[in-house]
Amino acid sequence: xxxxxxxxxxxxxxxxxxxxxxxxxxxxxxxxxxxxxxxxxxxxxxxxxxxxxxxxxxxxxxxxxxxxxxxxxxxxxxxxxxxxxxxxxxxxxxxxxxxxxxxxxxxxxxxxxxxxxxxxxxxxxxxxxxxxxxxxxxxxxxxxxxxxxxxxxxxxxxxxxxxxxxxxxxxxxxxxxxxxxxxxxxxxxxxxxxxxxxxxxxxxxxxxxxxxxxxxxxxxxxxxxxxxxxxxxx
Numbered sequence: 001x002x003x004x005x006x007x008x009x010x011x012x013x014x015x016x017x018x019x020x021x022x023x024x025x026x027x028x029x030x031x032x033x034x035x036x037x038x039x040x041x042x043x044x045x046x047x048x049x050x051x052x053x054x055x056x057x058x059x060x061x062x063x064x065x066x067x068x069x070x071x072x073x074x075x076x077x078x079x080x081x082x083x084x085x086x087x088x089x090x091x092x093x094x095x096x097x098x099x100x101x102x103x104x105x106x107x108x109x110x111x112x113x114x115x116x117x118x119x120x121x122x123x124x125x126x127x128x129x130x131x132x133x134x135x136x137x138x139x140x141x142x143x144x145x146x147x148x149x150x151x152x153x154x155x156x157x158x159x160x161x162x163x164x165x166x167x168x169x170x171x172x173x174x175x176x177x178x179x180x181x182x183x184x185x186x187x188x189x190x191x192x193x194x195x196x197x198x199x200x201x202x203x204x205x206x207x208x209x210x211x212x213x214x215x216x217x218x219x220x221x222x223x224x225x226x227x228x229x230x231x232x233x234x
Contacts, residue, residue: 001059001060001061002061005061008061008065009061009064009065012064012065012068012069013045013068016045016068016071016072016076017042019072019076020038020041020042020076020080023038023041023076023080023081024038024080026081027080027081032080032081032082033153034079034080034081034082035080036153037075037079037080037149037153038080040075040079040149041071041075041076041079041080044071044074044075045067045068045071045072045075046067047067047071048063048064048066048067048104049063049064049067055111057111057205057209058208058209060201060204060205060208062201062204063205066100067100070093070096070097070100073093073096074093074097077089078090078093079149090167090171091170091171091174092174094139094171094172094174094175094178095174095175095177095178096178097142097175097178098135098139098174098175098176098177098178098179099178099179099181099182101134101135101138101139101175101179102131102132102134102135102178102179102182102183103131103182103198103201103202104134105130105131105132105133105134105135106127106130106131106182106186106198106202107201107202107205107206108130108131108134109126109127109130109131110127110202110205110206111206111209111210113127114210115206116199116202116203116206118190124190127186128183128186128187131179131182131183131186132176132179132180132183135175135176135178135179135182136172136175136176136179138175139171139172139175139176140172142171143168143171143172182198185197185198185199186198186199
């Protein structure tokens, strides 16, 4: 990251913890159970960067910002201030997180394959399968987490007492729909070769972590174009 981007990341985290402190004070003054979720909220803003660090991968600016924004909405607004009581709040949140997690799944697939451009039909199909399976796996783990909050912290984010299994299923359904949206963007790139936000972000992450330092970006793009021409001629 550039110095300017690092500055904005620090500002984002400062704002996050100021919001966390304000929410904690509000919960304390009004005697709300959301105060019990403050330690969780203090950690969730580091989930994605920590996961990438454990994998010994360099983080990029967009991942920090997206993680902080979603953590603020989910942990501070949702869990601490009970914004989940607002109709459809959690559905929008699960859609946004599903979009981000599917994108992360696509990035991880490129990480394992050591490339960002997939010309082989089998690789393309498996990339779609992998990022969507990864998305739904995390969605299941998140519902486990919400159930744990209910059992151990008496925080009914899963709405067990009011909706039963309905909330769980609709949350996962929204994550699934978000995954389909990411899939359509990836498929559009596979069909047309036109870049979009998802492809550019994936390529940026790959370049930072895996591209040969002696290989320029122009050389990489030239190679990708050559691969496409060969695939089209076949």
